[in-house]
Every structure is written in structure tokens, then in C-alpha cells.
Amino acid sequence: MYFISTRGGERVTGAQAIVQGIAKNGGLFVPETFPKVSADEFEAMLSMDYPERASLILHKYLDEYDEGELLSALQEAYQKFDDGDPAPLVKVENGMYMLELFHGPTCAFKDMALTVLPFLLRKGCDLLGIKEEILILVATSGDTGKAALEGFKDAEGVKIMVFYPDDGVSKMQKLQMCTQDGENVNVVAVKGNFDDCQTGVKKIFNSEECNAQLLEKGVRLSSANSINFGRLAPQIAYYFSAYLDLVTSGQIEMGAPVDFTVPTGNFGNILAAYYAKQMGLPVGKLVCASNKNNVLTDFFARGRYDSKRPFYRTMSPSMDILVSSNLERLIFEFSGRDGELTAQRMKKLAGEGRYEVSASELSKMKQEFYAGFTSEDDTIECMYEFFTEYGYPMDTHTGVAMNVAMNYQKEVQEEFGAEEHPMVVVSTASPYKFPQDVLYALTGNDVKDSFKGIKRINLLTAMKVPESLKALRYKALRFKTSVTADKMFSEVLKFI
Ligand SMILES: *Cc1c(COP(=O)(O)O)cnc(C)c1O
Numbered sequence: 166m167y168f169i170s171t172r173g174g175e176r177v178t179g180a181q182a183i184v185q186g187i188a189k190n191g192g193l194f195v196p197e198t199f200p201k202v203s204a205d206e207f208e209a210m211l212s213m214d215y216p217e218r219a220s221l222i223l224h225k226y227l228d229e230y231d232e233g234e235l236l237s238a239l240q241e242a243y244q245k246f247d248d249g250d251p252a253p254l255v256k257v258e259n260g261m262y263m264l265e266l267f268h269g270p271t272c273a274f275k276d277m278a279l280t281v282l283p284f285l286l287r288k289g290c291d292l293l294g295i296k297e298e299i300l301i302l303v304a305t306s307g308d309t310g311k312a313a314l315e316g317f318k319d320a321e322g323v324k325i326m327v328f329y330p331d332d333g334v335s336k337m338q339k340l341q342m343c344t345q346d347g348e349n350v351n352v353v354a355v356k357g358n359f360d361d362c363q364t365g366v367k368k369i370f371n372s373e374e375c376n377a378q379l380l381e382k383g384v385r386l387s388s389a390n391s392i393n394f395g396r397l398a399p400q401i402a403y404y405f406s407a408y409l410d411l412v413t414s415g416q417i418e419m420g421a422p423v424d425f426t427v428p429t430g431n432f433g434n435i436l437a438a439y440y441a442k443q444m445g446l447p448v449g450k451l452v453c454a455s456n457k458n459n460v461l462t463d464f465f466a467r468g469r470y471d472s473k474r475p476f477y478r479t480m481s482p483s484m485d486i487l488v489s490s491n492l493e494r495l496i497f498e499f500s501g502r503d504g505e506l507t508a509q510r511m512k513k514l515a516g517e518g519r520y521e522v523s524a525s526e527l528s529k530m531k532q533e534f535y536a537g538f539t540s541e542d543d544t545i546e547c548m549y550e551f552f553t554e555y556g557y558p559m560d561t562h563t564g565v566a567m568n569v570a571m572n573y574q575k576e577v578q579e580e581f582g583a584e585e586h587p588m589v590v591v592s593t594a595s596p597y598k599f600p601q602d603v604l605y606a607l608t609g610n611d612v613k614d615s616f617k618g619i620k621r622i623n624l625l626t627a628m629k630v631p632e633s634l635k636a637l638r639y640k641a642l643r644f645k646t647s648v649t650a651d652k653m654f655s656e657v658l659k660f661i
Contacts, residue, residue, distance in 0.1 A: 166228050168194040168394060171497040172511065173504025179227040180289035183282075183395035184299075186388030187370055192508065193493050194394050199443040200225035202405070207419065207445075210409055215251050216240040218409065219402035225444070226398050230288055238288075242280035245270050247631070251277065252403040254410045257555045260585060261570075262416075263592045264407045264425075267560070271341065272595035272631050273483070274434065275312035278399040282313075283320045285395040286387060290322070297385040300661060301325040302369060304362035304390060306430060307338035308483045308594065310352070311345070313389040318347030325389070326351045326660055328362045331647055334482055337598055337615050337634070344640035351660045352644035355653065358476055360488050365653040366390070375654055384661050391433030392490050400437035401444070407589055408446055417587055422449035424586045426570035428562040428593050429453045429461060430484040432491035439495065439533065449586040454569035455538040456481045461489060465536035468527035473518040479541060480561040480602040483594070488514070499526045537569040544568055548606035558626045560594040561602050596622060597634050 168182040169175065172192030177185065182194035202210075202222070210218050216239040223239070224232050243251040247268040255263045269276025290299065299322060303313045310327040317325040327342060331354040334342075342352050355362045369375045370386060379386060389396065404425065411417045425448060427435035435453055442448040455461050457477045464470045472487045479485055497507045499522065510520040522530075539547070544561060547568040552558050559567060570590050577585055596603040600618030604610055607625060612618045616638050623630050648656055 166200065166226055167197045169197050169504075171195055171493050171504060172508035178229060178292075179394070180229060180292040183285050183393060184289045184293060184295065184387055186386070186390070186393045187367075190508065191367075191371055191511065192504070193392050193491070193497075195494050195497060196226055199440065202445045207409075210405065211413055215402075215406055216243050218406050219243075219399060222402045222405055222444075223398050226394075227285070229292060230285075234288065238284035239281060242284070245280055246276070252406050254407050254414075254589070255557075256416070257551070257557050260587050262407075262411070262587065262589045263557070263559070263563070264403065264589050265592045266403060267592060267595040267598070269312070270315045270633055271308065271311045272598045272634060273308035273312060274591070274593040275308045276315075277403060278396045279309070279312040279316040279389065281399045282389055282393070282395045283316050283323070285398075287320065287322070289395075295385065297380070297383050299323045299387050300379065300384045300657070301387055301389045302366050302657070303327045303388070304359065304366040305329045305334070305342075306359040306483050306485060307334040308598075309390065311338065311341040314342060314345045314347065314350050314352070317389070318345065318350055320349065324349045324351075324384075324661065326353070326657060328353050328355050328366060328653060330354070330358045330362050331356050333358050333478065333485060335599055337600065337637075338482070340615070340637050343642050343644045344637060345643065351656075353653070353656050354647035356647065356649050359486055360472075360476070361650045363390075363488065363490070365650045369654050369657065375657075378658070379661070382661060390490070391431045397433060397437055397440065397491075400434060401441050404438045404441035404448070405446055411587065411589075420447055422447045422586050424449040424452060424573075424588045426452035426454055426566045426573070426588060426590045428481065428484055428566035428591065429455060430486040430489065432461070432489040432495065434591065434593070436491045436494055442533075450573070451534050452570055452573050453534055453536040454566040455536070456484050456544070456565050457538065457540060458485050458487060459538035460487050461492070462536045462538040464492070465527075465530065465534055468522045468524065469519060470514065470521070471519040472514065480544065480599065481565050483562055484565065495530070496522060496526070499530055535573050537572050539565050539568040539572075545606040547571070548603070552607050552626075556626075558596045558603065558607060558622065558628060559592060560596045561599050561606070562594050563590065563592040564606065566590050566592075595631060595634075596626075596628070597630055
């Protein structure tokens, strides 16, 4: 299987796509064609466990990787998750399910891919005969950073450096990252928001000068950001797994369409769902949920992506994003895979902060996607109601998704009066990861201390507190550097 750049030109293997991270012309790597899952494979997957299902899906894209090794790596990765099942599906009411992706080492869905990426990268280097040390650069809005650090800590031949916005992540996220252990890790705060971080990292990647300076020192750059295909691929698997779980538990018949609602930031998670659909998964609507930073809602309404707008800090910081990088892959598909046009649009986005798609592209997108956003107050209300009514506590990102999912279902009902598809809401973080906001939503009480928040939520919900979060309280702060965006590369040089 080959991968091509969304901006035309390049054609590489899966290993190359993963090791390189981003195409030379700044484009993102996409599969040359979407592999299909046959009816027989669907049947066979019913009785498989999660790593086996994931292995089947991943190997279709990464066919130069050894299938047995891939399966062992997946088994090892998902062993790090609580309670055996890395992606349990929980029924909350008739026709409404939560796909819980937060049982990994850092309590957010990023673990689903970042526990696997080190293998994909290391093996990819082997396949390509690469001998240099790999330096992973990450820009994070909070959860990626920690999950990448945890995934790559003490990995051989790899160093990892994480940049996060100084005032754009939650206290708990900051604590998780700045107490990270491992000999090959570094964490630096950047003065600005997530987009400043992401732009800074992209600049280093795209600069020939930076790359040359690093190669001279025997270091090769790679990315663990959600633009890396190695991040996307493991995410495709859980949409299949959730669907198969609905079939095996007798909730649906094989072949019946299911809707998914995804709390969205960089458009990686929901794009994986779209890829699953291209592979043959019976997906109905994909509901793209945003918080007050509703650039995607506007895009799907009008076909104009406009990042020139106020940036809001919300209770769902991992969705506080104005430039959703993975959307490039989607507009590439809907342009009829026109690399030149996609390149033009991305150039416009970089220069003027906006671009447009045609009316016919937009109307095709609207058949597949519904987009909505929710205010802070409505998110809190929704979290409260869900807890009161169903005893189900959810984190703030999932709260956004749930609210948009309910609005979507209401709209469908009013418009068509039709029977809805089953709805799977993707739950992306543990409520304990955002304890103050979650406690406030559930009880109206404010606590200053995150750990007090955790304790109160535990008393209220009886939900188990993840060990990794408990342990944070006693860990020493290791990383305190804070720089302006123009100093990011000099920090890289200091580190290597
Ligand atoms: C990263 C993240 C998101 C957004 O996912 P994207 O793939 O960037 O759209 C949503 N919720 C949580 C908790 C996250 O960590």
C-alpha cells in the first residue's frame, strides 16, 4: 500500500509516511486507495478481541509490516489499559452508547494510538534502514503531549520533546507533563495558544535549514502529532470494534447504520471514523462536535473555513483549536483528490487565514457530516443532567459531544420524524482528568485543588480513580522552561 501527499507529488510506503510524518511539500499523507473490509472479514472479526481486530485493520494499510509482529505490538500496547478492554462500549439509554477511550495510561483517547506509534515508528525505521536518532517534536493542546511522552519514554533511539501553550492546558494536564519521567524526554511551555505551538513545530519541520542542522548532529525529525498517519491508523480500529460490539451484544443487525458523535479539535478522531466508513463500515452520520471555538461548525454550514476569529479558552482545552490540521485530508477527498487545489487552499489558509470549498463539495460533505457546537453553560447542564438521570459521569469534552449529539437527534426527529440510528458518542477523557470542571458541573461546587476535586468526584460517583492520576500528587516537577514561539528551535538544539 502506498501513500500520497494531499498536496500532490509525493508517493511513499506506509513506513515512510509514518517516519517522515509530513510530506515534503507540507501535505499530509493519505492512502492511495482505501482498503476494503470484506463480509467474511466482518464475520471473522466478531469473535476477535480488540488487538486482533485492530491488527486486521492496521495491516491493510501497513502491509509491509509483519502481521505477527504487529499483533504482538498491539497486544502489548493495549495491555497497558485498565480492565482488559481498551475500548468498551457502554449503553446509557436506548439507542445511545458511549465508546470509552480513556482507560489508557494517561486517561485520554490519545493513548489508543500513542501506545502503538512507538512500534510503528521503530519498525518503520528498521524497514527503511534508517540509523539516525529520531527526534519526535510534539505540539500539544494538552492530552497528546502526555500520551506521547508516556508512549515514547525510554524508547531506544528516540528522543521526544513536547511544546504546550503556557496558558492553554488544564492544571492536571500540565502536572502530568511536567512530572514526566524518562531519560529521553523534554517538555517546554510556549507563550501563546495551541495554534502558536503547532505553527512553531510545523515551521521547524518545513525548514530545510533546521533539518540540515539536525541531520549534521545525526538526528532526524519525526512527528507524533495527529497529522501522522501512524496516529490515524489505530484510531480507525475502534470504530470497527464499537460496531462489532453492537452486533455481538444483539443491539443491531450486521449492516445496520450507526451514527457517531465525536468531540473534535484537530479533526483526527472523526477523520478516522470517516476512513472506517470508506473501508466499508456501515456508518450513518458523523456528528462533529465543537465547543465555543466553532470554526468547524461554521465550515460545515457555509463551506468557508475562517480561522481569523477570537480564540476562546474553554473547559474542553483539547478542543480549543482554530486550525484543524486533519481537515486537509477531508477536503482533499471531497475535492476529488485534487492535490493542486488542496495545496492552493492550504496556502490561502496559511496566508489569509481562510479558504472556501465549492457548493457541490459542501453539499457532499453535508451528506456525511453534521456539525454543531455548544456553549460552556449548555455543556455543564448536559453533564449534570446525564449524571442525575443515568448516573453516568462524563468529562467536559464528552459533555460537548453529548450535547451536540442530543441536538442532532432532536433535529432529525423534528425534521423527518424518523426512527433514529443508534448513536455512539465517543468519550475521549476520564472525568478525573478535568476534576474541577467536572465537579462543578455535577454539584455546582468549586474546589481550588485538583486532588480535592478527584476525591469529591470519587465520593459522589464511586467511579474508580485511575492510579496514574493518584500518583501525580507525589511526583516532583521536572520541567519548568517557558519560551516565546521564536525560541522553540533553539530549545530543540539545546536538548539534543
Ligand atoms: C485530542 C482530544 C480531542 C480532540 O480530538 P481531535 O482528534 O484533535 O479532533 C477531544 N477530546 C479530548 C479529551 C482530547 O484529548
